[in-house]
Amino acid sequence: MEPSDGESGRGARVAVLIGAAIVLVSLCSCVAAVAAVVTWGDDVYRRLVHDRGETVALGQAGRDGAFEFTVSRIDCGIAQIGDSFVNQTAIGQYCLAELTVRNVGKRPAIFEDALQRAYSPDGARYAADSAAGILANSEHQLFQNQINPGNRVTGVVVYDIPQDRHIAELELHESEDSAGLRVTL
Known part of the structure; x- marks a missing residue:
């Protein structure tokens, strides 16, 4: 049995919504990663430097x-x-x-x-x-x-x-x- 035009249109909308959700989650993850680097990057850098530097x-x-x-x-x-x-x-x-x-x-x-x-x-x-x-x-x-x-x-x-x-x-x-x-x- 073949899907009717209404069912294939609904499937396309669902696929587009899923794709948009994936893009949105990816974008939020990138923003969160940048915020983490800005917030904690100096502390992480300092710890790495201190492991190598002389005291x-x-x-x-x-x-x-x-x-x-x-x-x-x-x-x-x-x-x-x-x-x-x-x-x-x-x-x-x-x-x-x-x-x-x-x-x-x-x-x-x-x-x-x-x-x-x-x-x-x-x-x-x-x-x-x-x-x-x-x-x-x-x-x-x-x-x-x-x-x-x-x-x-x-x-x-x-x-x-x-x-x-x-x-x-x-x-x-x-x-x-x-x-x-x-x-x-």
């Missing part, structure tokens, strides 16, 4: 790429940076990480404060405050400085963190793609 304590030298970093101290609780004419006030408190960077590679490399991260004990990540860093390094040549092989520069990386927090770890990078050096405080 040192405050005052110890450690290497990432062509740079050897030594963090000599961290001072927090600073409300303002600069002088009486040009200054900047912290939103929370400034924490200053004093460090030495030596190029142990074979070609010039540029130090960028934007690549240097700080973490609180609960894992909150803080970016460097470049404007405050320029004021804090008025007598140093650390930022955006091309460091030739064998040369060493000293300066301060500045972080503006909440008043009730402190820095437990720094993650220092020679480049955006490097594994990173962890400095535990």
Whole structure:
């Protein structure tokens, strides 16, 4: 027995609805995957990087790429940076990480404060405050400085963190793609 025209039309509509449902589910899955990467991607990336990167304590030298970093101290609780004419006030408190960077590679490399991260004990990540860093390094040549092989520069990386927090770890990078050096405080 052959299907009537009404039955074949209904079958085509069902097939189209099933196909549309499959496309809709696929699209929602892609959106969910992108949202997951955006939400948790940095944490996953950080765990992968930490599995490969070196860890040192405050005052110890450690290497990432062509740079050897030594963090000599961290001072927090600073409300303002600069002088009486040009200054900047912290939103929370400034924490200053004093460090030495030596190029142990074979070609010039540029130090960028934007690549240097700080973490609180609960894992909150803080970016460097470049404007405050320029004021804090008025007598140093650390930022955006091309460091030739064998040369060493000293300066301060500045972080503006909440008043009730402190820095437990720094993650220092020679480049955006490097594994990173962890400095535990």
